[in-house]
Amino acid sequence: MKINGRVCWTVMGAALLVSTSARAEVTAFVNARVVPIESGGKAAAEIEKGYVVVEDGKIKEVGSGEFRGTGATVIDCAGKWIMPGIVDTHSHVGGIGGADNSATIQPSVRVSDSLNPYDSGYRRVVAGGLTTINVMPGSGHLLSGQTIYMKMRMFDGKPAARMEELAYRDERGNILGGIKMANGTNSLREPPFSGTRGKSAAMVREAYIKAQEYQKKWKEFDAKVAGAKTEDEKAKLKPPGRDLAMDALVEVLEGKRIVHHHTHRADDIATVIRIAREFGYKVVLHHVSEAWKVAPEIAQAQKDGVVIGCSVILVDLPGGKLEASQASFETGAILAKAGVRVAYHTDDWITDSRLFLRSAALGVRAGLPRDLALRAMTLSGAEELGLEKKVGSLEPGKDADVIVLSGDPLSVYTHVEQTWVEGRKVFDRSNEKDKLFAVGGYGAGRDQEPYFCCFGQ
């Protein structure tokens, strides 16, 4: 069953599912203030004293009052708060690298081929209560590659050995992720990169038009295959050549891959929407420093099904580059008021995963309603990754990704005490190893295999 002490996910995935469901593993978090976010598709109020029961990695029940069930491992959370594991829609943790300098549009590059699961950044991620993260390549290209949606699993208290163990997958086992695009100034460079905004847009449109043609060729081929009367006739049909970059863009055109788009200035945001409309793909607007100027336009694009929502970066003050010089704490509040779905992101290392809740709290400082701020950290983020059926709220049937906090999630004095993924604890602040990553200290900055193997010896 195990290779090097870890379950080999790809080979044994099916077997694992069977074996875990054979023995019911039930945990009840009781006497907590529960923040369910949503219940049955509607916003759910915080439960002053309640419980969450998880079974076999899924949430089984959320209730108020005393927990009266039996047969569960009970975790008393008196005085604590419980909320869903946090979703980060935009992170760069893991020593990752996407596209190189040879071209500005590189859809075939997968960030998943570059990440190091031992990177200590992932230990800080769980210390911040983050259980789902979208790891993306950078913004120095118009299209820098495929992103990966990661689940912060651990195995027998150890980090995963391979990124496959951390990936979200669809029903057929495919690794899930979006595609990273950028406009504005980060991607403007010498050729073969674009040098102006006009050129940037032209290059993106050319790429998607090429993808439409490629898609058409394959559709025609598939139709011919379907229409073939004999096996012999079918065998004679020649498929169009396979193009990995075009494959990825076709997935975007078909809505299978969400575009995660770096964009700051108001006119750049408008350009993202214009091009997404033209090609009919779905986009999440990331960073959006000047979204507060075009909130109604974004809201309309969301109504039209072009924009899924905004993922806001909240930094301590504007600037650092021209396109972020008018960033504001108020962006989240203004967008929410206009009816735009709002999530936040760490952009880790721009902001620290351990302090991600701070983004929502500063959003509240600038007028974002509290319930929307907590939704922004969880369900709204899940929706922007297309994972809302699996995570983002404490609802029966969803993954048991749960965090236990020492107090109000939006207070500076609150610490994440425990992080659970699929019903298993992946972070415990009372454990000295874990605390090292939560607060930092000597040895916290290194790749963690040597550290984990030798701690305390």
Next chain:
Amino acid sequence: MKTACVMSVVSAVVLLCGAAMGQDLAVRGAKVYTAAGKVIEDGVVIVKGGKIAAVGKAAEVPLPQGVKVLQAKVVTPGLVDVRGTVGVSGLFNTKHDSDQLERSAPIQPELRAIDAYNPMDALVEYVRGFGVTTVQTGHAPGELISGQTIVVKTAGNTVDEALVKSPSMVVATLGPAALEGGNKAPGTRGKQIAMLREELIKAKEYAAKRKTKGEAKGEEKDAAAGDEADDKKKDKGGERNLRLEMLADVLDGKVPLAITANKTQDIDNCLRLAEEFKFKLVLDMAAESYMLTDRVKAAGVPVMLHPSMARAVGDAENQSFETAATLQKAGVAFAIQSGYEGYVPKTRVVLFEAAIAAANGLTFEQALASVTINAAKILGVDARVGSLEVGKDGDVALYDGDPFEYTTHCVGTVIEGKVVSEGVH
């Protein structure tokens, strides 16, 4: 006619003197934290002519007639940022507003911050909105000796109006951040120290020569008589060398040398160097200082601690949210800085950085002291700023709750009795 004329002259005079002389104001707070004793419940701070005239319980301190009264739930001294680069590294991060680091040579202590500070930079206004009234700003880490710093108020239209102290420190950097590329020196830690020692030995000789020549002319008293006298003496001391002059001032103990060092060996190198040359050392950033608190404490060296939220990357990879608490416990003098940021965000806000320290082991009062009185002491400006005490500048920050809480707002900032920030931040 005549009366009107006189009136306008008077008001013009008042306006002209406003910045320099300060104004009258009273600030009342449900809680007044003075950074000089216990919290005062329902307290008041009276500012006259820009200086604090009285601090106490509102019931016991009479309000001067007709004085403007500001009110807030919580009142603290104006915050003092012990080390930042606002006004020198600008908001846009473009060539035209980035003067924090000259890369033409590794050792340039002659670069004055006073010649680079832009009081109009939007970052200055921004940090002022969060209660920051005093900041040490200037040259950033990144070269072996990158230049000087100054202490300014976060108001004023010119550097002269803003200035509190110049130069306040000479700033140096050890470790990877100050290594040069290619075949340029310094390329290693060993070379960094070798170069610094060589330069300090030259400065020592220069200082000795300066002193001998000064004494020969019977002018040794001038040393304590201010810059002008200093300049005169230096003129008469023969050929001037701005670079060695500045370092000689460091060796004479007139100006501290702040050294940016994060790794243990770099911090240890700072201490060894200070022992050898007997200059006033201030440790800057000091991410791993928790590893040698005993050494730092024994050396009596103060620490301008990295922002609590400094990124755990590069030579700060082992930084800890709890270092402030560790230094506090060890009895090391420290203050929390905003630091230098090369990208986004372009600077940090000490209010936010102290908040993280308050959530990780410091008490509220200790965290407040780390961005008020303790910072002022390290900068040698505590006679003027850093606490709400009679005779000090009327620099006050107002909040609608616990200043460190994420969802609390700074609702006013006062510098020398003048409201310099209003609204909700």
